[in-house]
Structure formats: structure tokens, C-alpha cells
Amino acid sequence: MNYDVILNANDSATLETQYAFTQGDYGQIQFSIRVKADGQYVTNAQRAFIVFSLSNGMIVTGADMPKSVATYTYVFQGNELQSPGKVVADVKLVYANGQISSNKFTFMCRFDPLADKSVPAAPYITLLQQIVDEGQEKINYLQALIDSIQGGIGSTTITRNDLQNTRNPVSAGTKAIDAQMAQYLLLKSDLVNNALATTAGVAPLDAAMGKTLQDQITNANSNLTVTQIDIAQYKNAAVVSTTSNCFARSDKYKVIIDIGLALISQSLSADNITIFTLPANIRPNLPVYFTLTATDSSISVNCSIKSDGSIVVSKTPSTAKYLSGQAIFFIGK
Structure with missing residues (x-):
């Protein structure tokens, strides 16, 4: 714009x-x-x-x-x-x-409260995915060593030179793991399949927990998705002649009604006049009360948003005025 x-x-x-x-x-x-x-x-x-x-x-x-x-x-x-x-x-x-x-x-x-609550979850996803990837990498590494040992049993004698006592990568089938390294190996029983640990360095996260965490992150992200609509299309044209920057922003739990400018030029000095009617998906369960203020600061009028979606001013100005204001309310359960 x-x-x-x-x-x-x-x-x-x-x-x-x-x-x-x-x-x-x-x-x-x-x-x-x-x-x-x-x-x-x-x-x-x-x-x-x-x-x-x-x-x-x-x-x-x-x-x-x-x-x-x-x-x-x-x-x-x-x-x-x-x-x-x-x-x-x-x-x-x-x-x-x-x-x-x-x-x-x-x-x-x-x-705009939503501006502070719509931070992308990407950094958390990256950290959790890194934990999952590292756990899977170690499991794959150990499985490759086990397969190489099992493949050679009964056909080739393993000597001391065939043993490896480090984590340095080698070609598949060329080295066996030294028994001294057993103290550093992960057992299946060492894996943790929950998100309850509070002490660092105790146990690795089971790869199966990755899906649970990813599902939770996906659900949290969907709850934070913000939808914006222009409510100028829902104005009462018999009362409001001009609008600018009139939006409704909503996520799963709350709605922000932002009336940038609304020119009240008809039905002047009248009581309980509807200026907008919100669509059904963003209506409050109970009445919401807020104030609209003239851009020249000459007056303020009390407003309410009814459960039927109507935005009502208690009394319209005596002369045509540009009004602006904001209301916030919760929706859903």
C-alpha cells in the first residue's frame, strides 16, 4: 500500500x-x-x-x-x-x-501482540533434528562394525592388527572393534525414548522420539499460524463511508481487530449503531468492549463486539469523524 x-x-x-x-x-x-x-x-x-x-x-x-x-x-x-x-x-x-x-x-x-508470539520454530527444530541425526549416526556406525565382525567369523582369523581402538572412520570390512572400546559403546538400553531428562550427558535420545518431537513442533507451528483478512468488506456502508488499514488477524486462540481508519459519516448522534459485522469464524463467545478514538483526538466512543460478530458503537459522533482503535479477544475452547 x-x-x-x-x-x-x-x-x-x-x-x-x-x-x-x-x-x-x-x-x-x-x-x-x-x-x-x-x-x-x-x-x-x-x-x-x-x-x-x-x-x-x-x-x-x-x-x-x-x-x-x-x-x-x-x-x-x-x-x-x-x-x-x-x-x-x-x-x-x-x-x-x-x-x-x-x-x-x-x-x-x-x-501488535502477535508480532512477538509468531517467532518461527526453526531453531528448535534444527537442534532436535541434530540430536536425532547424531543418535542415528552412532547406531549406523555400530551396526556396520557388528556386520563386519559377523561376516568374517569362521572364515578369517582376526589378529591384533585387525582391531581398532578409536572412532576414526575406516572402510567397511577392514577392522574389528577392540573390546577396550566396549566401555564407550552405546547399548539399546542406554537410549531414552522420552523428553523428561534434565541432566546433560546422561543418555542419548532414541531416534524414535524424533517423530514425537516433530509432531509436537508441527502442531505448535500450526497453532501459531496467523490469518489476516481485510474487514473493510464487512463494513456497514450505510454508516461507514471510508476505511483504511482495517484488518482482523487471528490464530487458533485469539483475534486482533485493528481499525486503522473508519470514517463515520452517516447515522450521526445515533445510539448503538453497527459499523462492521465479523465473519462467523472470528466472533467472540462473549461480548468484548473497547474504545475508538477520533484521529484528531476530539472524542472517544465506547464500542463492543457481540457474539453475533457485530461491532457496535454506543453513540456515533455528532459530525463526520475518522475513528481508529484496536480490540483483542480469545476464541475457541
Whole structure:
């Protein structure tokens, strides 16, 4: 989604935009930025980039922006939205003579709880798979030694030179394992087929446990899968005329309703008006209460989400207003 930003190089004030984004929106949001100087768009800058000042004090410097005539484009990469709150974006234009101009604007970053709970499980899968692979490798190694010994019994006499007292790899059928190595060998009874051990170095994990662990990881990953839908399609068009960034994000257990902007322009000063109706799969079991706030901060209205999916404002504004807000509730058992 594209957002236009027009900056004035002759104005030292920071441009306060009404744009608001949510953590996790990276790769989806693009700024189209133009800078005016003395009434004309700047086209002679050699390069341009943005320095983001986050609400937690962190500084994020973006890559150089591509330019088309006088328009610079920037797509969020992720770090820009790591901290909820107001973000100050400082657009730097660099000229051939070394001059650097600074032109600032702001936007809001909204908190998304799912962004912190949807971390991929890949590192855990890698570690568990490594344990399983190492156990299987040792079993295969011992079986090869046993097969080589059994194959030679009764046909060839084994001498001391045929014995091997190390774990160094050799060609199949050329060496037998020394009895002194028996203290280091794994027996089937040494394997553990559960995930209850708490002391390191006691026993290896049975390869059969790998499937159990993998099934648990697969199930956990499926529970963390997040589905996002645009709820603008479910608005009450008789009341809500315009929407922007209105989404429902859900996993197996919870739903986040994020109303970025909703213009309430009809049924003004009316009580208990439905503005959206959610689809059946993301409706709460019990009513959920939250607040919508006008983008100009002039009013806040109480809202509720009913078990039938209707999002109801207790009283609509007296004049047309853009409202925004967020609700979180649990679903399922």
C-alpha cells in the first residue's frame, strides 16, 4: 500500500502525518516522498535516505531510496516498526557539493501482540533434528562394525592388527572393534525414548522420539499460524463511508481487530449503531468492549463486539469523524 508524503524544505517544522501502521506491516507499506524547495520539487539530489528515530530511543537508518524524477520510494523492512509509539522519519537529501538537507515527518507505530508470539520454530527444530541425526549416526556406525565382525567369523582369523581402538572412520570390512572400546559403546538400553531428562550427558535420545518431537513442533507451528483478512468488506456502508488499514488477524486462540481508519459519516448522534459485522469464524463467545478514538483526538466512543460478530458503537459522533482503535479477544475452547 502506498502513502504519499510531500515535504517543504523551506519549513523547519516537522510534518505531523495522520498515518498509522502496525508492527508486522513491513514489506507491505511504501512511502512515495517528494520534497519542495521554493515552490519547486527537488530533482537534483544525488542520493536520498531516511533516518528513523523510534520511541524507545533506537535509531534505524534505511537504505538509499530509488528515485523517479522527483519522487523517492521507500518500503518498510521491519526494524522501523520494532517499537510502538510515534516514529520521526528524517529524510536526508545529499547533493553533489556535499550539502545535506533534512526534512522530517512523523507517523505512528501500533503494537501488535502477535508480532512477538509468531517467532518461527526453526531453531528448535534444527537442534532436535541434530540430536536425532547424531543418535542415528552412532547406531549406523555400530551396526556396520557388528556386520563386519559377523561376516568374517569362521572364515578369517582376526589378529591384533585387525582391531581398532578409536572412532576414526575406516572402510567397511577392514577392522574389528577392540573390546577396550566396549566401555564407550552405546547399548539399546542406554537410549531414552522420552523428553523428561534434565541432566546433560546422561543418555542419548532414541531416534524414535524424533517423530514425537516433530509432531509436537508441527502442531505448535500450526497453532501459531496467523490469518489476516481485510474487514473493510464487512463494513456497514450505510454508516461507514471510508476505511483504511482495517484488518482482523487471528490464530487458533485469539483475534486482533485493528481499525486503522473508519470514517463515520452517516447515522450521526445515533445510539448503538453497527459499523462492521465479523465473519462467523472470528466472533467472540462473549461480548468484548473497547474504545475508538477520533484521529484528531476530539472524542472517544465506547464500542463492543457481540457474539453475533457485530461491532457496535454506543453513540456515533455528532459530525463526520475518522475513528481508529484496536480490540483483542480469545476464541475457541
